[in-house]
Amino acid sequence: MRKIKLTKGFLKYALGSCLIECGNTKVICAVSMEETVPSFLKGKGKGWITAEYGMLPASTQQRNAREASKGRLTGRTQEIQRLIGRSLRAVVDLEKLGERTFWIDADVLQADGGTRTASVTGGFVALAQACERLIAKGILAGNPIRDYVAATSVGLVDGKLCLDLCYKEDSRAEVDMNVIMTGSGRFVEVQGTAEGRAFNDRELASMLALAKKGIRKLIGEQKKAVKLPLK
Numbered sequence: 001m002r003k004i005k006l007t008k009g010f011l012k013y014a015l016g017s018c019l020i021e022c023g024n025t026k027v028i029c030a031v032s033m034e035e036t037v038p039s040f041l042k043g044k045g046k047g048w049i050t051a052e053y054g055m056l057p058a059s060t061q062q063r064n065a066r067e068a069s070k071g072r073l074t075g076r077t078q079e080i081q082r083l084i085g086r087s088l089r090a091v092v093d094l095e096k097l098g099e100r101t102f103w104i105d106a107d108v109l110q111a112d113g114g115t116r117t118a119s120v121t122g123g124f125v126a127l128a129q130a131c132e133r134l135i136a137k138g139i140l141a142g143n144p145i146r147d148y149v150a151a152t153s154v155g156l157v158d159g160k161l162c163l164d165l166c167y168k169e170d171s172r173a174e175v176d177m178n179v180i181m182t183g184s185g186r187f188v189e190v191q192g193t194a195e196g197r198a199f200n201d202r203e204l205a206s207m208l209a210l211a212k213k214g215i216r217k218l219i220g221e222q223k224k225a226v227k228l229p230l231k
Helices: 075-089 115-136 167-171 201-225
Strands: 004-008 016-022 025-034 048-055 101-110 149-157 160-163 175-182 187-194
Touching: 004 115, 004 201, 016 115, 025 115, 048 075, 048 115, 075 101, 075 115, 075 149, 075 175, 075 187, 101 115, 115 149, 115 175, 115 201, 149 167, 149 201, 160 201, 175 201, 187 201
Parallel strands: 048 101
Antiparallel strands: 004 016, 016 025, 025 101, 149 160, 149 175, 175 187
């Protein structure tokens, strides 16, 4: 696994924020709150967590045009936004949020593989900081976060198991997989694709075992940053 660094409270004005650095991949995650919920949740006493994801123009070797200038989001961006939202909702008691919406903004400063998994891992730290502040202010009566959640990538590169793939590894991977897990060891999501060749049961088990080791390390880093009493 590449060197991991989590800097909580990186932004001054965000309710919660985290700069996550995974090797050369750098993502800023920030949390904002609105005193409203989507129409399908109104009157149900539950909150909502959703996400927006974007890559800055200079985050890649060749300029990456802003999607706003194109007038629409790509399918990849929409997929990643939904993944971040699903991952964080999986470890939060939405009733304890009240009828509020929490926005997780993940902006990629520099991309070298694993931006979506970094967004989940850093997004959790930013959300935890937001909850810390809201509890301290008396806006939230208790801690809505039930468990940690983190994500990493794993795959087969040149026939060998590889954890936390950088761009060069990802671009030539025979199998590429993103794994999201909770601190208690439960799976939130597994996205696995055979790029060069199909994989068997044994290889799948080996990749999942390696991903678990990586996620345990990520959660260890989260525990250094998060002050809320979680398991």
